[in-house]
Amino acid sequence: MMSRFLVAALAGFLLAPGGLAAGPPSGPGPRFELRPGERSSPQGQRLPGRASDAGVVDTGERSSPQGQRFPGRASDAGVVDTGERSSPQGQRFPGRASDAGVVDTGDRYWRVAGREAFVLGRNPAGMNPKAYEDHFRRAALAGESFMRIHFTYIPPGEKAGEIDDGMLKSWDAVLDAAERHGLAVLPVLGVWADWNDGSSKETWHRWDENPFNTARGGPAKRPDELLDDTPCRGLWLKRLATFVRRWAHRRAIVGWEIFSELDLVTGATEERAVRFVERSAAVIREADPWKRPVTASQAGINEWPELLKSGALDFIEVHPYADGAYQGRLDDLIIKVVRERLGKYGKPVLLGECGLSSSPPRGTMDVAERADIGVRHAIWASVVSGAMNGRMLWWQDGYDQFEKVDLASRYHSAAAQAAAFVKGIAFTGFVPVPCELSDGLKGAMIGDAKTMLGWFRDARCEPPDWPAKPTTGQTVTIDAPGKSWRAEFIDTTTGKRVSSNRLAVRNRRLRIVLPEFQESIAVQLHLLRS
Numbered sequence: 001m002m003s004r005f006l007v008a009a010l011a012g013f014l015l016a017p018g019g020l021a022a023g024p025p026s027g028p029g030p031r032f033e034l035r036p037g038e039r040s041s042p043q044g045q046r047l048p049g050r051a052s053d054a055g056v057v058d059t060g061e062r063s064s065p066q067g068q069r070f071p072g073r074a075s076d077a078g079v080v081d082t083g084e085r086s087s088p089q090g091q092r093f094p095g096r097a098s099d100a101g102v103v104d105t106g107d108r109y110w111r112v113a114g115r116e117a118f119v120l121g122r123n124p125a126g127m128n129p130k131a132y133e134d135h136f137r138r139a140a141l142a143g144e145s146f147m148r149i150h151f152t153y154i155p156p157g158e159k160a161g162e163i164d165d166g167m168l169k170s171w172d173a174v175l176d177a178a179e180r181h182g183l184a185v186l187p188v189l190g191v192w193a194d195w196n197d198g199s200s201k202e203t204w205h206r207w208d209e210n211p212f213n214t215a216r217g218g219p220a221k222r223p224d225e226l227l228d229d230t231p232c233r234g235l236w237l238k239r240l241a242t243f244v245r246r247w248a249h250r251r252a253i254v255g256w257e258i259f260s261e262l263d264l265v266t267g268a269t270e271e272r273a274v275r276f277v278e279r280s281a282a283v284i285r286e287a288d289p290w291k292r293p294v295t296a297s298q299a300g301i302n303e304w305p306e307l308l309k310s311g312a313l314d315f316i317e318v319h320p321y322a323d324g325a326y327q328g329r330l331d332d333l334i335i336k337v338v339r340e341r342l343g344k345y346g347k348p349v350l351l352g353e354c355g356l357s358s359s360p361p362r363g364t365m366d367v368a369e370r371a372d373i374g375v376r377h378a379i380w381a382s383v384v385s386g387a388m389n390g391r392m393l394w395w396q397d398g399y400d401q402f403e404k405v406d407l408a409s410r411y412h413s414a415a416a417q418a419a420a421f422v423k424g425i426a427f428t429g430f431v432p433v434p435c436e437l438s439d440g441l442k443g444a445m446i447g448d449a450k451t452m453l454g455w456f457r458d459a460r461c462e463p464p465d466w467p468a469k470p471t472t473g474q475t476v477t478i479d480a481p482g483k484s485w486r487a488e489f490i491d492t493t494t495g496k497r498v499s500s501n502r503l504a505v506r507n508r509r510l511r512i513v514l515p516e517f518q519e520s521i522a523v524q525l526h527l528l529r530s
Contacts, residue, residue, distance in 0.1 A: 030290055030292055031182070031184045031254055032119070032145075032184045033111040034315060034348065035106060035107045108342075109388050112145070115428060116430075119144075120142075120145065121144050121147055122139055122144060122146075122148075122391055123147075123398075124139070124149060126398055127401075128170070129174050132149075133177040135398060136177055136180075141416075143416055144419060146184050148188060148257070148353070149186070150188040154211060159217070160211045160218040160219060160236075161239050162239070163242055186295075187243065187247070191260045191261070192260060192261040194206050195207060195224075196264055207223050207266065210223075212226070212236065218232070219231040219235060222266070223266040227269075228275075233276065240258070240283055241284075241287045244256065253292065254292060256288070256293075256295070257317070259280070260352070262277070263299055263302050270306055270307060271306070274306050274312075277310065278312040280296075281312035294312065295315050295350065296312075297317040297352050299319060300321055308341070308347075315349065316348070316349055319353045320334055320351070323357055329463060331457070332442065338382075338386050339385065351390060351391075353393070354392055355396075356374050361395045368464055373468070375411065375414055376492065376519075377461075379414060379415050379418050380418055381444070383422060386446060391415040396408055397411075416495065417494065421490055422453070425524075428448075431448070432444065433445040433454075433478055434479070435477070437474075437476055438473075439459070440459050441514075445478065452478070452480075454476065455520060455521075456523075457519060458471045461519050466519070475512060478510050479509060482527045482528070483528070484503060485527055486526045487501045487524070488524045488526075489514065492520045498517070498521065503525075
């Protein structure tokens, strides 16, 4: 997404104070890791993983506790993983070991300090490095640790394939600030608006200002020449490699997003987009000695299956906006789309950006009086969806300023309670947990055989008004191993514990009676030793 005011607003970015050149590498490696395809033999030998520069697609098969089939992890040589894992209910289902005994330990979440964790984050935007640092300071105070940043602005006078030196120094200052605050960064290195001519009536388009356009002295007559083996793509890949080489040794960088919302490039097709992404991924992997994970995104919840299956993408990304049929129910949409993508592609799913509405925040659900409740629901829904991360708002994280609206100040600490809820919990092996909900509930659970997390809301608390009334007598029933579990109930508005109960398993079923709540409630379940 791109604001039409953003171009003018960023014009002063080059002259921003604090634009120092990048220093030496800080720390031993990236702040976060993702091991989407690491495999080992029974002898401990490290073997190639799922993604390859040639775009090899994993064609193995796994199944969820519900019996849903989803893609597995074939090696580059075509070995299908057929090992075992277990659901929280003790069911055995195909996992990550090949017939030869090779174990695939691919992650589903970012690995932080050596273990998989759910992280909260945002899409910060500003007109100078200080504005970004203000975002970073607030994010860190709220328990957030992941920033997705568009390093895509092309200042006037920049030539195709080059990067303005002043612009690079300003971006360096942004990364310096992220490192000072201990934050991880996913750089976005290309964006659709620069490659859209507005012919399909898109709101934001900048092809007429793009230095790759022949009208500006560039090599391309049409935006979609970027996708083919053309001089345009060659120069763009040169620019891409410059970014990666310059920043490869920065600890804050945890991955690379080749392009945001690739399907909105004028004239784009799936087949050509796949070739473009695979070539770009190969360039990144050659330039990055840390071999960080690579992704690319589409608009909204659009889906090009061949792109999402491609081995060029180590994880996939979704941009859910609750327009249309969902009418602001962003929580429902996040749970639905994340679980569908996990089921179809078997890759980690990143929530790249999201919102109650994709339209500029004037007269939309984003500016509704009680919109903060809908946003809070969405953040908690992301925790239990199976996504790698949560929050990731758009208009509320700085892009509002380019539409002459202030939403950001309302959401500085929106994720603080969710961040506290997941702190210290290892998400390794977490999978969706089937739930039977009483009629007055919506929500979901995720977990493993020892720990489960749930979030549930009053089914009446929906847009546009999100009415909040006391809710009692609601129940959740799940399959569960063991004899008893400890349940800790959390108020999602305050983050405070409501109550703690010991629950007995009967016939491998656990019935959870929720305490009285308003809007929504969260629960942590921990298996108790006999």
